[in-house]
Amino acid sequence: MCRSVRVLLAIAIGLAAAACREGETGPVSTEGVTHEEVREYLLEHPELVLDDPEIANSIERARSKRAQEHAASHRESILEERSDLLNSPLTPSSGEPGAAVTIVEFYDYRCSPCIASHPELEQVRATEKDVRIVYGQLPIFGSHSVMAARAAIAAHLQGRFNAFHSALMTASASPGMDSIYATAAEVGLDVEKLRADMRDPEVLQYLEEMRLLAEALDVTGTPAFIVGGAILRGGTTADELGAEIGRQRAQSRGEARSRVSRVDRRRGPEEAPLPDPIHRIRLSSL
Structure with missing residues (x-):
């Protein structure tokens, strides 16, 4: 029996x-x-x-x-619904919009795990073909984080996002207002135009919409990497991202569907949680 x-x-x-x-x-x-x-x-x-x-x-x-599969399907639906935001002229990205796999990174310039993950994501960008990376601003560590996010979008409007982004991510200290403007000048940005664009209501509204997208995707801290429907929470490596890219490619081809892992990986202390008072901060008040 x-x-x-x-x-x-x-x-x-x-x-x-x-x-x-x-x-x-x-x-x-x-x-x-x-x-x-x-x-x-x-x-x-x-x-x-x-x-x-x-x-x-x-x-x-x-x-x-x-x-996890239901959550992954829900995230995919949300990303499809907000494709206008992901493809907005204000959204920095690398790779083609029609790439086989899209990675959406939510990060903060004052987040240590985000900074540690930067070279890993850069390695993926350099080695993985047919992959698009979308850089989602999620400033959660106070006013300087918000100003750095505004400046990054303003740099993108001048076509210098990559240089500005890399400079902030590899700086020896967390960005403050003086260092943000100094970095902008160092990478060849028009600082006065940058200041003006940082105050543009359209930029402020864009950052609020990106925050709402992160909330809808159940992003509870930074960094977070959305790969297809999977979510990798906390600091990551090029190998981890590469493995998830491979799973997403297999899924899109309809191969080995039963082995595809739609991950919701929680890494605890390696992920900076969203502090409620900062998470709810009014971007327009700064």
């Missing part, structure tokens, strides 16, 4: 086979077992799940996987 029950449970939760208890021998046949028979048996014997940690854990993993 144990053998047949475990096989039925294995079928119910989508496992390929069920492990038998020590001492049981011989093949296990599931031929002729219907879904309804499995369901009825489980309804009549719920203690089989409760009393077997292995089965309970398998069910929990199946629930978690399904929840």
